[in-house]
Amino acid sequence: MKLTILGATGSIGVSTLDVVSQHPERFEIVALSGHSRIDLLAAQCAKFRPKFAVVGDAFSAEKLQTQLRRDSIPTEVLYGPAALEHISSLPEVNAVMAAIVGAAGLAPSLAAARAGKRVLLANKEALVMAGSVFMDEIKKSGAVLLPIDSEHNAVFQAMPDDYAGSPMARGIKRVVLTASGGPFRNRALSELVDVTPEQAIAHPNWAMGKKISVDSATMMNKGLEVIEAHWLFDVPAAQIEVVIHPQSVVHSMVDYVDGSVIAQLGNPDMRTPIAQALAWPQRISSGVASLDLCAIGRLDFEPLDLTRFPCVALAYRALIEGNNRATVLNAANEIAVAAFLERRLSFLDISAVISATLDTVAATSADNLPAILEADRMARVIAETECRRRQK
Ligand code: NAD
Ligand code: MG
Numbered sequence: 001m002k003l004t005i006l007g008a009t010g011s012i013g014v015s016t017l018d019v020v021s022q023h024p025e026r027f028e029i030v031a032l033s034g035h036s037r038i039d040l041l042a043a044q045c046a047k048f049r050p051k052f053a054v055v056g057d058a059f060s061a062e063k064l065q066t067q068l069r070r071d072s073i074p075t076e077v078l079y080g081p082a083a084l085e086h087i088s089s090l091p092e093v094n095a096v097m098a099a100i101v102g103a104a105g106l107a108p109s110l111a112a113a114r115a116g117k118r119v120l121l122a123n124k125e126a127l128v129m130a131g132s133v134f135m136d137e138i139k140k141s142g143a144v145l146l147p148i149d150s151e152h153n154a155v156f157q158a159m160p161d162d163y164a165g166s167p168m169a170r171g172i173k174r175v176v177l178t179a180s181g182g183p184f185r186n187r188a189l190s191e192l193v194d195v196t197p198e199q200a201i202a203h204p205n206w207a208m209g210k211k212i213s214v215d216s217a218t219m220m221n222k223g224l225e226v227i228e229a230h231w232l233f234d235v236p237a238a239q240i241e242v243v244i245h246p247q248s249v250v251h252s253m254v255d256y257v258d259g260s261v262i263a264q265l266g267n268p269d270m271r272t273p274i275a276q277a278l279a280w281p282q283r284i285s286s287g288v289a290s291l292d293l294c295a296i297g298r299l300d301f302e303p304l305d306l307t308r309f310p311c312v313a314l315a316y317r318a319l320i321e322g323n324n325r326a327t328v329l330n331a332a333n334e335i336a337v338a339a340f341l342e343r344r345l346s347f348l349d350i351s352a353v354i355s356a357t358l359d360t361v362a363a364t365s366a367d368n369l370p371a372i373l374e375a376d377r378m379a380r381v382i383a384e385t386e387c388r389r390r391q392k
Helices: 011-021 038-048 058-070 081-088 103-114 124-141 150-158 210-218 220-233 271-279 310-321 325-341 349-360 369-389
Strands: 002-006 028-033 052-055 076-079 095-098 118-121 144-147 172-179 240-244 250-256 261-265
Touching: 002 011, 002 081, 002 103, 011 028, 011 038, 011 095, 011 271, 028 038, 028 081, 038 052, 038 058, 052 058, 052 081, 058 076, 076 081, 081 103, 095 103, 103 118, 103 124, 103 325, 118 124, 118 271, 124 220, 124 325, 124 369, 144 150, 144 220, 144 271, 150 172, 150 220, 150 250, 150 261, 150 271, 172 220, 210 220, 210 325, 210 349, 220 240, 220 310, 220 325, 220 349, 310 325, 310 349, 325 349, 325 369, 349 369
Parallel strands: 002 028, 002 095, 028 052, 052 076, 095 118, 118 144, 172 240
Antiparallel strands: 172 250, 250 261
16 A cells, blocks of 8 residues: 655654554555654655655755755655645555644645545544535545544444444444543643643643644543544534543444444554554554553543533534534634643633634634635634733
8 A cells, every 4th residue: 555644753643654664565655744853754754765755845845855865865855735735646645644733734635535545534623624525525536534533443443334424324323432531630620720831731641742732631632523523424413422531441432222332442552543544444463552451450431521621612512503613613722722832821711712713703604615714714813813812
């Protein structure tokens, strides 16, 4: 299988290359992209010898190309958004790992969908901001969309083969997404006033990029995942539940009308869903240790308190209201998280900024890409203003 990996230098990208390197006879890397950590991208090019490497700007491209030439590595370096779309739709590529973080991943993920590739989707923001357009492109081209997010990969594995189009007709009652609760699960809201970025990104179970780590602390990550589940599995908001499960061993569940609940379990390591999607419908080893339930001892579950985690409530609201609401939610969240990481916004103000942005940006239809991009742009302007108003 010939692969393009978007976001190769990130947490998911590195885990993907780890799985790929365990099966050299099976996978060939055609293209890699990275926006930062260009030294890591250079090392990846030296190891996997892709045809193309894509970086963010001309300066980084020049620097990387010079280094690769000096080391006699035959990779051609390209840069910018058009180059990302190019490597996502190359005729020789079978599958694209979409692992860029945030809205920047939308255009290349859509290009892969349009080109009919096997799309391995980690970039949940693409689906949250442009769900209907994304799913339309997948249907039109006949592309195969496989979720990498551990919860959705678990749901995919627990679904019947023929769920597409009418999950309810297949006897599915609910999709239950598990959530670790993040690093602040046991803290009262009042204790979170002075939380620092360092505390917020220290996740108890998963090692991830900074943005998704903050999203896990606010639990907006679970909110985005509820919206992601809606688009992937065609299940309405009322039938998507979230349950807190601190051990992150049960990755999610599907509840059927006959009382059967099918769950997928495993150690919390993203190489499992990555390997599952890379090899589907076959199975390959991933390097993840076998699950030792006796060593874990117990699995706990608690209900989610929506007042304690207002970001999840905002995401449910956006999904139920439809139109451009999820696009606005996603954009405002990206701006607020960036401001928090830059120490310009307090942790508790993240949800306040998102809520105020949803109240300010008009709810209009978002069934085409120009409308989505306009809602995204508008929400970023408003959210930035809201951040400045609340600046620490
Ligand atoms: P990360 O920050 O570690 O890596 C992000 C990658 O995207 C890097 O290669 C970076 O260079 C690239 N990138 C960043 N901004 C870019 C831009 N403007 N243009 C082009 N490339 C850019 O993030 P991650 O943790 O690997 O997450 C990637 C995606 O996968 C996110 O959407 C996240 O929600 C999702 N995801 C991650 C995990 C996880 O365990 N890390 C789990 C589930 C889902
Ligand atoms: Mg997840």
